[in-house]
Amino acid sequence: MPWHALSPDELALLEAAFWAGGIARHALSDTLQFSRSKTNSLAAGLLDQGLLDEAGVQHSTGGRRPETLRVHGRIGVLVGVDIGATSLDVALLRPDLSVIARHSQEADVEAGPGPIMARLRSLLPAMLAENGIARDRVLAVGIGVPGPVNFAAGQLVNPPLMPGWDSYAIRDDLREITEAPVFVDNDVNLMALGVLWSQRRQIENFLVIKVGTGIGCGIVCHGELYRGASGSAGDVGHICVDPEGALCRCGNRGCVEAMAAAPAIVAMGREAAESGRSVALAQHIAETGRLEASDIGAACRAGDAEADAIVRRSGRLIGQVLAALVNFYNPSHIFIGGGVSQIGPMFLAAIRQSVNQRSLALSTRHLEITSAPMGPETGLIGAGVLAMREAMRGQTLPRRTLRSQISISGGLR
Numbered sequence: 324m325p326w327h328a329l330s331p332d333e334l335a336l337l338e339a340a341f342w343a344g345g346i347a348r349h350a351l352s353d354t355l356q357f358s359r360s361k362t363n364s365l366a367a368g369l370l371d372q373g374l375l376d377e378a379g380v381q382h383s384t385g386g387r388r389p390e391t392l393r394v395h396g397r398i399g400v401l402v403g404v405d406i407g408a409t410s411l412d413v414a415l416l417r418p419d420l421s422v423i424a425r426h427s428q429e430a431d432v433e434a435g436p437g438p439i440m441a442r443l444r445s446l447l448p449a450m451l452a453e454n455g456i457a458r459d460r461v462l463a464v465g466i467g468v469p470g471p472v473n474f475a476a477g478q479l480v481n482p483p484l485m486p487g488w489d490s491y492a493i494r495d496d497l498r499e500i501t502e503a504p505v506f507v508d509n510d511v512n513l514m515a516l517g518v519l520w521s522q523r524r525q526i527e528n529f530l531v532i533k534v535g536t537g538i539g540c541g542i543v544c545h546g547e548l549y550r551g552a553s554g555s556a557g558d559v560g561h562i563c564v565d566p567e568g569a570l571c572r573c574g575n576r577g578c579v580e581a582m583a584a585a586p587a588i589v590a591m592g593r594e595a596a597e598s599g600r601s602v603a604l605a606q607h608i609a610e611t612g613r614l615e616a617s618d619i620g621a622a623c624r625a626g627d628a629e630a631d632a633i634v635r636r637s638g639r640l641i642g643q644v645l646a647a648l649v650n651f652y653n654p655s656h657i658f659i660g661g662g663v664s665q666i667g668p669m670f671l672a673a674i675r676q677s678v679n680q681r682s683l684a685l686s687t688r689h690l691e692i693t694s695a696p697m698g699p700e701t702g703l704i705g706a707g708v709l710a711m712r713e714a715m716r717g718q719t720l721p722r723r724t725l726r727s728q729i730s731i732s733g734g735l736r
Contacts, residue, residue: 326374326715332357336365337374337394338715342524344419345378345391366392374398394418399462402447402503403706405510406439406468408432408484408536413446415454416707418462420520424454425703432469435487440496448500461503465710466493467510467702469537471555477507480554483561483572484537506713508550510702511557514695515541515548516712517705518658521696529654531695532559533661533702534641538580540648559648560584564640579644583637585616585663591633592619601629620666634666635673642677649682649690660695660702 329337339354340346346354352362369375376395396417405412411430415423426446430439451458470482477494479485494505515531524546531541538560542549550556560580561573568577569587581587592614596604603622608614622630645657659671675692695701
């Protein structure tokens with residue numbers, strides 16, 4: 324029975340099982356507010372079609388031990404793609420979002436869509452072939468990009484970090500290598516979905532901040548990703564923190580992205596090295612010929628005063644923006660991710676201090692500010708979440724008998 328012919332109740336149960344990772348029938352009944360008999364009937368039908376799988380028994384609280392239900396691992400694979408400002412990451416994922424294979428390489432998004440998409444069109448079929456997976460086994464593709472996205476159209480809209488990508492049809496570009504549905508969203512939105520999945524939707528109101536070449540925010544409200552009226556919600560990198568500050572890519576001055584993201588941190592580090600204020604950074608540049616935000620973080624941890632001041636300044640400015648968001652939105656959690664978030668504990672401490680100083684006491688009373696739970700994997704997992712969720716909600720799985728997809732031998736072909 325093809326997925327597109329499932330009833331709304333069957334799809335709701337399948338999606339609930341996906342988000343839970345593994346769940347008993349009685350818990351599904353409570354979650355969906357279905358009767359036990361209705362839940363059992365729906366689950367039996369999905370098990371018979373090969374869409375659900377029994378994954379062992381849970382601990383008993385009295386009486387018969389409940390069986391764990393999960394989305395069947397052999398219905399196909401998901402593809403997660405994270406296009407970063409300086410990198411390209413691709414992962415093949417099972418329906419439970421465990422990683423089958425992953426490939427990462429450096430890439431310059433400013434080179435335009437041609438070179439990046441050519442790599443992706445070459446890389447994805449090669450990864451499938453290397454892992455013995457036929458192309459028609461792909462259920463859906465989720466792609467994250469570092470810029471504003473018109474989600475319905477799957478197109479970027481004037482992305483400051485991605486010249487030449489405006490209105491580019493990423494979905495159309497991939498049709499020559501896969502018939503699976505392709506979903507495109509802002510990379511921080513995908514990180515937010517990754518966090519939401521990792522927390523099994525137990526946290527309903529939170530923010531995810533990505534600090535790398537740019538700065539963005541993913542917003543989850545009442546357990547759902549919030550994109551805003553036109554898809555640009557969370558573009559906090561262009562909130563002004565200093566009207567007389569550095570010129571930003573967007574054309575304005577003093578945006579927090581221009582003042583506190585990776586390029587700004589590196590620029591401040593180079594200036595400290597060249598002026599002689601930081602012997603450690605000057606020595607590093609002399610030895611390696613380069614300087615990255617991670618190098619400044621290392622110097623900070625080693626006790627270099629100038630590097631420490633740079634890291635603290637970046638964290639303080641980001642915290643200044645987050646304090647306004649905390650006062651406005653009152654989240655329970657803020658998760659910090661992206662490459663810059665790895666430069667050391669002083670960065671996160673400076674963010675926390677700035678938020679607590681500038682926010683209302685009631686807003687921060689139970690607020691937790693911490694690192695993204697899956698580190699660098701958060702965006703790729705979020706891409707898988709996007710692909711699976713939108714495929715189920717759009718009922719767009721390939722139209723063929725699902726029972727025939729499941730190999731008796733357990734393979735994915």
